[in-house]
Amino acid sequence: MNYFPDEVIEHVFDYVVSHSDRNSLSLVCKSWYRIERFTRQRVFIGNCYSISPERLVERFPDLKSLTLKGKPHFADFSLVPHGWGGFVYPWIEALAKSKVGLEELRLKRMVVSDESLELLSRSFMNFKSLVLVSCEGFTTDGLAAVAANCRSLRELDLQENEVEDHKGQWLSCFPENCTSLVSLNFACLKGEINIGALERLVARSPNLKSLRLNRSVPVDALQRILMRAPQLMDLGIGSFFHDLNSDAYAKLRTTILKCTSITSLSGFLEVAPFSLAAMYPICQNLTSLNLSYAAGIQGSELIKLIRHCGKLQRLWIMDCIGDKGLGVVATACKDLQELRVFPSAPFGNQGAVTEKGLVAISMGCRKLHSLLYFCHQMTNAALITVAKNCPNFIRFRLCILDATKPDPDTMQPLDEGFGAIVQSCKQLRRLSLSGQLTDQVFLYIGMYAEQLEMLSIAFAGETDKGMLYVLNGCKKLRKLEIRDCPFGDTALLTDIGKYETMRSLWMSSCEVTVGACKTLAKKMPSLNVEIFGEGEQADCYVEDGQRVEKMYLYRTVAGKREDAPEYVWTL
Amino acid sequence: MEVVVGMKKEKMEFDETELRLGIGSTKASEEVVRKRGFSETENHDDDDDENTTMDLMLNLSSKEASGEVDPNDKIKNLQKEKTLLPDPAKPPTKTQVVGWPPVRSYRKNMLAMQKSSTNFGDESEKNNAISFVKVSLDGAPYLRKVDLQMYKSYSQLSDSLGKMFSSFTIGNCESQGMKDFMNESKLMDLLNNSDYVPTYEDKDGDWMLVGDVPWEMFVESCKRLRIMKGKEAIGIAPRAMEKCKNRR
Numbered sequence: 001m002n003y004f005p006d007e008v009i010e011h012v013f014d015y016v017v018s019h020s021d022r023n024s025l026s027l028v029c030k031s032w033y034r035i036e037r038f039t040r041q042r043v044f045i046g047n048c049y050s051i052s053p054e055r056l057v058e059r060f061p062d063l064k065s066l067t068l069k070g071k072p073h074f075a076d077f078s079l080v081p082h083g084w085g086g087f088v089y090p091w092i093e094a095l096a097k098s099k100v101g102l103e104e105l106r107l108k109r110m111v112v113s114d115e116s117l118e119l120l121s122r123s124f125m126n127f128k129s130l131v132l133v134s135c136e137g138f139t140t141d142g143l144a145a146v147a148a149n150c151r152s153l154r155e156l157d158l159q160e161n162e163v164e165d166h167k168g169q170w171l172s173c174f175p176e177n178c179t180s181l182v183s184l185n186f187a188c189l190k191g192e193i194n195i196g197a198l199e200r201l202v203a204r205s206p207n208l209k210s211l212r213l214n215r216s217v218p219v220d221a222l223q224r225i226l227m228r229a230p231q232l233m234d235l236g237i238g239s240f241f242h243d244l245n246s247d248a249y250a251k252l253r254t255t256i257l258k259c260t261s262i263t264s265l266s267g268f269l270e271v272a273p274f275s276l277a278a279m280y281p282i283c284q285n286l287t288s289l290n291l292s293y294a295a296g297i298q299g300s301e302l303i304k305l306i307r308h309c310g311k312l313q314r315l316w317i318m319d320c321i322g323d324k325g326l327g328v329v330a331t332a333c334k335d336l337q338e339l340r341v342f343p344s345a346p347f348g349n350q351g352a353v354t355e356k357g358l359v360a361i362s363m364g365c366r367k368l369h370s371l372l373y374f375c376h377q378m379t380n381a382a383l384i385t386v387a388k389n390c391p392n393f394i395r396f397r398l399c400i401l402d403a404t405k406p407d408p409d410t411m412q413p414l415d416e417g418f419g420a421i422v423q424s425c426k427q428l429r430r431l432s433l434s435g436q437l438t439d440q441v442f443l444y445i446g447m448y449a450e451q452l453e454m455l456s457i458a459f460a461g462e463t464d465k466g467m468l469y470v471l472n473g474c475k476k477l478r479k480l481e482i483r484d485c486p487f488g489d490t491a492l493l494t495d496i497g498k499y500e501t502m503r504s505l506w507m508s509s510c511e512v513t514v515g516a517c518k519t520l521a522k523k524m525p526s527l528n529v530e531i532f533g534e535g536e537q538a539d540c541y542v543e544d545g546q547r548v549e550k551m552y553l554y555r556t557v558a559g560k561r562e563d564a565p566e567y568v569w570t571l
Numbered sequence: 572m573e574v575v576v577g578m579k580k581e582k583m584e585f586d587e588t589e590l591r592l593g594i595g596s597t598k599a600s601e602e603v604v605r606k607r608g609f610s611e612t613e614n615h616d617d618d619d620d621e622n623t624t625m626d627l628m629l630n631l632s633s634k635e636a637s638g639e640v641d642p643n644d645k646i647k648n649l650q651k652e653k654t655l656l657p658d659p660a661k662p663p664t665k666t667q668v669v670g671w672p673p674v675r676s677y678r679k680n681m682l683a684m685q686k687s688s689t690n691f692g693d694e695s696e697k698n699n700a701i702s703f704v705k706v707s708l709d710g711a712p713y714l715r716k717v718d719l720q721m722y723k724s725y726s727q728l729s730d731s732l733g734k735m736f737s738s739f740t741i742g743n744c745e746s747q748g749m750k751d752f753m754n755e756s757k758l759m760d761l762l763n764n765s766d767y768v769p770t771y772e773d774k775d776g777d778w779m780l781v782g783d784v785p786w787e788m789f790v791e792s793c794k795r796l797r798i799m800k801g802k803e804a805i806g807i808a809p810r811a812m813e814k815c816k817n818r819r
Contacts, residue, residue, distance in 0.1 A: 077673045078676055162677065292678075295686060342674065374672060399672055403672075456673075
């Protein structure tokens with residue numbers, strides 16, 4: 001295999017970038033494994049419990065960038081009790097002890113303590129980028145440590161985290177000689193920040209391209225910041241609340257005219273009615289617009305704004321836009337690739353968004369490949385039309401607010417509709433189902449969804465056959481998450497080898513028993529099979545015949561984890 | 572109000588067949604509907620535990636009930652509801668289970684927070700000239716609206732509501748009866764004995780017991796009224812009271 005010296009092979013490997021490709025390289029032969037591991041700089045670990053931090057550090061001494069994901073996806077919806085796990089500290093500790101020169105850390109759904117952030121900030125001289133998504137466990141004190149100690153910090157990106165705000169001066173902790181910031185996102189912070197410190201920070205950051213503010217930054221400060229940073233490309237506005245007749249607003253309108261580099265706009269956590277007109281001049285440049293947290297914007301204003309956004313590729317909005325509004329999107333945004341429509345109230349606006357909106361979008365936006373759509377109802381006919389119009393879907397997530405609602409026109413389950421989607425969209429990698437569904441939809445998925453990697457199922461199916469169709473058919477399946485479905489032990493145990501080819505399986509409120517989980521765990525030592533209820537002691541599961549409330553299993557080379565709370569029983 | 576009591580006695584047997592829209596829904600799904608009623612009152616201030624953003628839904632989840640609620644029942648309830656609905660054209664009763672719809676807790680909290688703050692902004696602009704709020708009475712086929720500015724006291728409001736709802740068949744109301752349910756002076760007695768509990772949703776999205784705060788404060792903070800009945804009221808009212816006490 002090795003006709004070339006190592007240096008040449010290393011050089012070739014530099015061009016191989018994707019994680020899966022690099023994984024493949026390492027499997028070719030011992031020599032390539034060795035070369036690959038010493039040159040690998042970016043590692044992605046989709047389940048932090050699949051491998052130990054020590055093993056990671058040992059294998060990849062040249063590591064620069066680490067991405068870690070912790071809790072299972074359904075933790076987002078409060079299905080995983082507090083304290084389950086996903087602690088980042090052991091990772092930072094292991095990395096700090098080693099000679100790894102970490103530069104970038106990206107975490108999702110992990111528990112991050114202030115201690116971890118402090119250790120991180122002190123341990124890596126060249127640390128550049130911290131991205132935290134849906135994490136918890138830290139306060140603004142931890143952020144202060146990062147700001148103060150990371151001399152070459154380029155990126156601090158906090159997305160949708162639960163951060164305890166100590167109302168300290170964390171922003172002021174960026175030293176005066178810190179001029180390297182490229183991206184700063186603190187939109188999820190609830191508390192006040194030092195406005196003066198923010199303005200000075202922006203003033204001394206000539207490379208700042210992305211800035212997302214929280215609601216505590218008033219409009220006059222926003223205006224001054226925009227004056228200082230005309231090079232901004234991504235702007236997140238916190239508060240847009242002001243008197244329309246004021247000088248401040250007039251000044252803002254003028255300043256915005258200068259912001260010709262902005263291609264991504266988000267936020268508007270607080271909005272004054274009828275004030276969005278100030279944004280019209282930059283709408284034509286926008287490729288990304290996220291108004292999914294802008295509760296203060298009425299449907300009609302939203303529609304007016306979007307009419308100006310001809311270049312939009314990504315749009316995240318709330319369902320107050322309505323079916324008619326989606327029709328406007330379909331006319332105005334021909335380049336749209338990703339659409340997310342969120343419910344504006346716990347159960348959405350009654351009748352605001354239905355299958356009609358989605359059909360309109362599919363007719364106008366032929367490049368659409370990613371969809372997350374919360375709606376009140378869906379019909380098979382609509383889904384069949386959408387499948388025909390948009391065969392390029394990679395991600396298709398449909399959430400009908402009434403979880404088991406059938407097609408309202410025919411009172412039939414939505415099997416045929418989703419069947420059409422999987423048959424037409426040959427590149428489909430992610431699918432979330434809802435509405436009334438029988439085993440038939442799973443037969444279709446098993447038959448046609450050849451590229452499917454992640455499937456989310458809720459309140460669907462009739463018998464174990466449903467789950468088996470999926471396990472048998474979807475060869476590329478990596479993550480399967482199921483809640484409230486009548487799948488039981490037979491489905492779980494028929495093809496246990498399958499789970500080693502997947503990252504994880506979640507089953508909650510199904511028909512799986514303790515005994516079956518024990519059997520599975522015994523036969524497959526390479527899996528961790530965890531069962532738990534809601535904060536109960538683990539030993540309440542005494543009898544084998546007892547139904548399991550929640551089960552989460554994942555493949556691992558790290559063995560049983562040491563940090564599981566009492567209510568988690570690893571079999 | 573006496574008229575109401577008389578009518579009720581005659582019409583009690585029509586409970587089962589009565590068409591109900593709005594909050595008061597079919598009896599079999601009462602428990603489930605209770606959860607819905609509080610879905611908009613996610614209290615994210617008091618509790619750090621993410622689970623409790625589901626608020627009262629936890630009363631029926633396995634967490635507190637330690638296995639009492641069989642999640643299969645949720646599916647059964649859903650199926651039951653489908654068969655109980657007399658007419659598919661009517662909007663189906665929405666069940667509420669933990670984690671559905673699948674919206675991130677962070678997003679839910681943000682929206683709840685914004686709702687209360689934007690309402691505040693609107694009110695200050697309107698100068699409180701008019702404040703119509705919706706009033707729902709469990710079991711009544713439709714809701715009403717009242718302008719709280721029209722009244723000067725709880726008893727005036729109670730009289731007016733009594734007249735408004737007197738024409739409806741309420742259902743079981745064995746004890747004190749409608750006439751007294753909102754009388755300030757008898758509220759405390761009624762909490763223990765009556766089937767009816769008057770509650771309101773305040774600016775923060777919390778459901779409070781009517782009558783605790785001075786009238787003016789009530790008018791300023793009340794967003795909507797709900798007169799709860801029966802089993803739903805038990806266990807709710809004391810909790811609402813606790814919240815009031817904690818506020819002071």
